[in-house]
Amino acid sequence: MSDTAGKTIKCKAAVCWGAGEPLKIEEVEVAPPQAHEVRIRILHTGICHTDEYTRSGKDPEGLFPVILGHEGGGIVESVGEGVTGVKVGDHVIPLYTAECRECKFCKSGKTNLCGKVRATQGKGLMPDNTSRFSINGQPIHHFMGTSTFSQYTVVADVSVVAVNPQAPLDKVCLLGCGITTAWGAVVKQPGITGSTVAVFGCGAIGLGAIATSSLVKASRVIAVDTNSDKESWARKFGATDFINPAKLPEGQKIQDYLVELTDGGLDYTFDCTGNVHVMRAALEACHKGWGISTIIGVAAAGQEISTRPFQLVTGRTWRGSAFGGVKGRTELPGLVDDYLAGKVKVDEYVTHHRTLADIYEGFHDMHSGNCIRCVVDMQ
């Protein structure tokens, strides 16, 4: 039992006070975990584009003030009554996609989307409809059920998983979102082995989709990105081809180019940009009769996708994937072990490091065009 158990902890956190505002380092009070909750000392966190998406005000679910962050790694400091899944001292990864194993979604065998805490999570609150974070008595919202931009956070017990303590948390924190999302979206999609794939967007998510397509032996992996600097990254992660759509002859659409290049279109495509026009191109680059396009990117409030319904009538499938379809409590420990065994890349994604004091610089890094993932040392 830690000597802070049952007490409120004062620590530093990066708080976003309003849409579009920078993050500010504040002293926050973190209340003890209630029943079925876990308080975690966060050691490292990645910064994902979804954090920036919400900070910027593009997220229709965005609430302020808030402590963002959902790609963290830490150690359990204390647990509330009834917690059995993790214990004090465990090395853990918080899960923005919970896994209760009891709800309709969890029991369906058809999805990783758990319904147990999603409604309160979307309101920036714990399952009892209150927040564990406050500053001078003012409640601060949680984010994605994780809030890893705080030195201590509280999560629901269904939203955390213990992992091999041998795994460096400054690396496997990235399995809390980006890399796992990409890995799952590919390995859970039957048929990729021996097939052609195009990945639109070569950030961490796109590179992960490229690496995993290569791992499962897709016959061809075409990377598409408007930033030509991403070519060397894409090839390093296993792309066989790289195309910059901005460099095509004027008037030529990327989907038409790809259909011609691949004798009718791709077997599988992935949108890893969050741009609805790219999502359309990814769908229309699919082969007639069987091509499947997966949307991974998150689009801003008010954005909608469109295509001619004929694209679907003629056998293309449009689908989406959240956290790669991965059930975190069941599958993440195995993925961490795969990383330790050298079967899954993680270290290769880390291009930038920051401390909590300059975490907001990490958001600027993300826009620099040469940042794949920035890892923040929270202590």
Ligand SMILES: NC(=O)C1=CN([C@@H]2O[C@H](COP(=O)(O)OP(=O)(O)OC[C@H]3O[C@@H](n4cnc5c(N)ncnc54)[C@H](OP(=O)(O)O)[C@@H]3O)[C@@H](O)[C@H]2O)C=CC1
């Ligand atoms: N569904 C899920 O569960 C998850 C979704 N996401 C979402 O996935 C998306 C990708 O995340 P991440 O990899 O971190 O983001 P990045 O911004 O790092 O990567 C996106 C890449 O796409 C490139 N790009 C931009 N516009 C185009 C275009 N028109 N055509 C081709 N490429 C383009 C960008 O180039 P440039 O460098 O010039 O900007 C960049 O290289 C985000 O929307 C994020 O919110 C993330 C995690 C989980």
Ligand SMILES: N[C@@H](CCC(=O)N[C@@H](CSC=O)C(=O)NCC(=O)O)C(=O)O
């Ligand atoms: N809140 C947004 C949607 C954000 C979103 O799509 N989140 C993804 C994960 S993105 C991670 O970096 C996700 O898993 N969604 C499923 C969910 O239940 O939230 C909006 O309202 O548009």
Ligand SMILES: [Zn+2]
């Ligand atoms: Zn993310």
Ligand SMILES: [Zn+2]
């Ligand atoms: Zn559930």
